[in-house]
Amino acid sequence: MLYDFFCVLLQKIFTFNNMKKTSVIVIVLAVLAILVLWGVSVNNRLVTYEENTSKAWAQVENVYKRRMDLIPQLVNTVQGAANYEKSTLQGVIDARSHANQTTVDPSKLSEESIKAYQAAQDQLTTALSRAINVTVERYPELTATQGFRDLQTQLEGTENRIAVERSKFNEAVQSYNTALRRFPNNIVASICGFDKKGYFTAPAGAEEPVEVNFEF
Numbered sequence: 048m049l050y051d052f053f054c055v056l057l058q059k060i061f062t063f064n065n066m067k068k069t070s071v072i073v074i075v076l077a078v079l080a081i082l083v084l085w086g087v088s089v090n091n092r093l094v095t096y097e098e099n100t101s102k103a104w105a106q107v108e109n110v111y112k113r114r115m116d117l118i119p120q121l122v123n124t125v126q127g128a129a130n131y132e133k134s135t136l137q138g139v140i141d142a143r144s145h146a147n148q149t150t151v152d153p154s155k156l157s158e159e160s161i162k163a164y165q166a167a168q169d170q171l172t173t174a175l176s177r178a179i180n181v182t183v184e185r186y187p188e189l190t191a192t193q194g195f196r197d198l199q200t201q202l203e204g205t206e207n208r209i210a211v212e213r214s215k216f217n218e219a220v221q222s223y224n225t226a227l228r229r230f231p232n233n234i235v236a237s238i239c240g241f242d243k244k245g246y247f248t249a250p251a252g253a254e255e256p257v258e259v260n261f262e263f
Contacts, residue, residue, distance in 0.1 A: 071082045089235040096223035098245055101153045101217040106246075111146075111168060117201055118143050118175065124194050125182055135178050142167075143173040156220070158245035163246055174204075197219045220244045 122136055133161045149167035182189060189195055224243050227236045235241075 064124065067071065071123065076112075086235050089232050090239050092185045093223075093236060093239070093241050095228060096219075097241065098228050099129065100156060100216070100219045100223050102155060103212070103219040104151070104153050107209075107216050110205060110212050114202070114205045114209065115143060115147060116169075118171075120201070121175075121178075121198050124192075124198060125178075125186075125189065135181050136230040138174040139171075139178045146171045155242075156244040161245035161247060217246050220246055 118139060122139065125136065144165040149164050190199075197257045226232055227241055227243060
């Protein structure tokens with residue numbers, strides 16, 4: 048009888064220990080499942096923010112490309128209507144070529160790449176403004192032509208759209224970078240390889256959108 052008693056006792060202890068182990072395993076698996084679901088949710092949210100920045104960047108590129116397409120028309124119009132200084136127009140052509148060659152991978156919108164892209168575009172803006180100012184000051188008869196005035200309207204509208212789209216891009220980047228830095232999002236971001244993205248910054252004295260104005 049004593050033997051039977053010990054056998055029953057050992058059986059109960061073993062069963063109790065198994066139940067405890069099973070409960071612990073279930074709890075651990077439940078916690079892991081919750082962590083995985085939370086990580087997936089955070090990752091998806093960061094992906095959405097990142098896609099918004101890529102979409103905003105595409106719009107920035109579109110408006111800059113529109114300006115690129117208008118510049119050859121401006122050059123041809125000026126060359127055809129006036130004995131214009133070749134060096135001034137060549138400055139615009141060279142700056143446009145450099146800006147065309149400076150591209151950014153939408154998946155790697157780093158501060159360095161944005162800064163390089165902006166520098167090339169700002170150089171083109173400066174060359175374009177200089178050429179326009181010279182045209183207006185020295186060739187007033189050219190500003191009276193319909194072709195030149197049409198370009199005026201299109202360039203002014205493009206510059207305004209550039210300012211708007213750059214602002215929208217910065218807003219998208221701000222939302223993304225803020226979500227990236229928040230705890231505990233930053234843990235998932237680090238594991239999944241999300242990187243901070245760069246902003247467009249206004250150069251000194253450029254608080255207002257660039258104006259391409261022919262009315263002097």
